[in-house]
Amino acid sequence: MSIGKKDLIFIAIIVVVFGIFWGISGEEKTKKVPYDDKHRSFYEIVKKSGSKMDADKGCPACHNEQGGIPFPDKHPIKPKDGPMRCLFCHKLIDKYK
Ligand code: HEC
Ligand code: HEC
Structure with a gap:
């Protein structure tokens, strides 16, 4: 059995779909704001003012x-970027939201 053009397209679609999942999960790895004494007040601000x-x-x-x-x-980004x-x-x- 040889790999035809349609098979290659199918494989390409799978690769793209996995790439998107990987991209989304990568974004979620950015560290969250800790829920500690220094940061708890910000949870309150967001809760109150939305x-x-x-x-x-x-x-x-x-x-x-x-x-x-x-x-x-x-x-x-750095603070000087705006x-x-x-x-x-x-x-x-x-x-904690
Ligand atoms: C465009 C997205 C983006 C913005 C906006 C941003 N950060 Fe980050 N920050 C990141 C990424 C990506 C990292 C490196 C990966 C990680 O450790 O989460 C990071 C890392 C950090 C770290 C180091 C975490 C550690 O201990 O390794 C701190 C602290 C931090 N950011 C604070 C801030 C603060 C405060 C602001 C606002 C003034 C801010 N960031 C705005 C994306 C962002
Ligand atoms: C009162 C000082 C203070 C303020 C204000 C503050 N931070 Fe932090 N932040 C710290 C300190 C100190 C650390 C490192 C030690 C720790 O995690 O508490 C830190 C660590 C972090 C980290 C890395 C956490 C990790 O897992 O390594 C992130 C992300 C972060 N801060 C985001 C923010 C954001 C977003 C804001 C504004 C909403 C903010 N901080 C406001 C003092 C502060």
């Missing part, structure tokens, strides 16, 4: 490049 952008404003107070907790070198939407990538932990 606005993640309100919560974002408080992050640079500690997470900054001027003596705060530095971002890893591979961090996709306003940071931290919670767009770093999700809150579901069970």
